[in-house]
Amino acid sequence: MQGYSLVAPAKINLYLEIIGAREDGYHELAMVMQSIDLADQIDITPNGSENIRVQCDNLEVPLDKTNLAYRAAELMAKEFPEQFAKLGGVDIKIHKRIPVAAGLAGGSTNAAAVLVGIDLLWKLGLTKVEIEELGATLGSDVPFCVAGGTAIATGRGEQLAEILGLDNIYIVLGKHLSLSVSTPWAYKTYRATYGDTYPQDNQSLTARASSVHSAPMIKAIVHKNAREISQLLHNDLEKVVLPEYAKVLELREAFASSGALGTMMSGSGPSVFGICESLEHAEKVKQQVRSSIPDEDLELFTTQTISQGIHLKSSI
Numbered sequence: 001m002q003g004y005s006l007v008a009p010a011k012i013n014l015y016l017e018i019i020g021a022r023e024d025g026y027h028e029l030a031m032v033m034q035s036i037d038l039a040d041q042i043d044i045t046p047n048g049s050e051n052i053r054v055q056c057d058n059l060e061v062p063l064d065k066t067n068l069a070y071r072a073a074e075l076m077a078k079e080f081p082e083q084f085a086k087l088g089g090v091d092i093k094i095h096k097r098i099p100v101a102a103g104l105a106g107g108s109t110n111a112a113a114v115l116v117g118i119d120l121l122w123k124l125g126l127t128k129v130e131i132e133e134l135g136a137t138l139g140s141d142v143p144f145c146v147a148g149g150t151a152i153a154t155g156r157g158e159q160l161a162e163i164l165g166l167d168n169i170y171i172v173l174g175k176h177l178s179l180s181v182s183t184p185w186a187y188k189t190y191r192a193t194y195g196d197t198y199p200q201d202n203q204s205l206t207a208r209a210s211s212v213h214s215a216p217m218i219k220a221i222v223h224k225n226a227r228e229i230s231q232l233l234h235n236d237l238e239k240v241v242l243p244e245y246a247k248v249l250e251l252r253e254a255f256a257s258s259g260a261l262g263t264m265m266s267g268s269g270p271s272v273f274g275i276c277e278s279l280e281h282a283e284k285v286k287q288q289v290r291s292s293i294p295d296e297d298l299e300l301f302t303t304q305t306i307s308q309g310i311h312l313k314s315s316i
């Protein structure tokens with residue numbers, strides 16, 4: 001039986017507001033998520049055994065049961081035991097291009113690709129919503145990564161409302177190779193610092209979260225106005241990450257004085273992005289950031305917004 005090669009794009013957050021604490025212990029969030037063309041490639045093939053095997057060309061990525069791609073395959077085997085018994089396990093090869101632990105949903109997009117890949121391999125015919133629901137049990141960012149594009153994400157980040165795609169906006173992205181920020185640490189620190197400002201009841205929590213639907217950022221996206229989007233970028237997690245991580249602050253400041261239209265940290269960091277007018281502008285911004293921080297540990301990428309999530313590259 002044939003396998004599939006899938007493209008698994010990263011995401012950035014154009015907007016991330018922490019609304020408050022939920023009864024289940026998670027935070028209620030209001031976010032605008034955006035896919036970019038910086039992507040991993042996931043090759044998934046049946047292996048005729050009872051095992052799920054993961055390979056990756058980046059040594060930072062675990063190959064055991066803690067890998068989110070592995071967990072996605074394990075979930076499919078559990079949910080669809082007949083197909084698993086009949087068709088066997090899978091080999092998953094991850095060609096990693098997305099920086100790891102960067103706030104770019106690298107693991108989540110790999111998991112989303114495995115869900116889509118196994119749906120194809122086992123001819124399950126699942127709908128997008130069914131795949132997103134399975135993804136939500138693996139992690140809050142997984143559902144968005146399935147269809148990608150541009151979406152408002154509320155709840156823990158798993159409740160999605162798609163917006164008209166925002167493609168071809170140039171983005172420069174920076175991340176220090178040796179630096180990572182723990183997402184649980186960032187949220188825990190935010191709660192310890194700002195917890196006393198959270199709304200006290202569920203009703204005001206959901207009302208505030210859903211107000212993002214009518215926010216100026218959404219209008220700017222609908223009008224594809226890169227300048228306005230750049231002025232409206234927001235990420236509450238900057239308030240705890242920037243004071244703690246001098247290198248992220250330095251990178252954020254380098255972008256702010258680079259001539260980019262706007263800049264923001266993505267997710268819990270440490271990656272920082274700048275929005276640009278054109279490819280030429282992006283190259284200038286990249287050079288400017290590089291000359292402010294001539295550290296070899298800093299990786300810089302030129303990428304673009306795209307209006308799709310997991311998609312098929314080829315059969316293999």
Ligand code: ATP
Nearest residue numbers: 067068100101102103104105106107110141183267
């Ligand atoms: P998010 O933006 O969803 O918070 P992230 O981009 O910050 O995620 P990941 O790249 O997903 O972070 O990596 C977080 C941790 O998850 C890593 O330290 C790594 O050990 C682990 N991990 C598990 N599976 C994967 C995977 N397939 N790719 C990358 N990291 C993985």
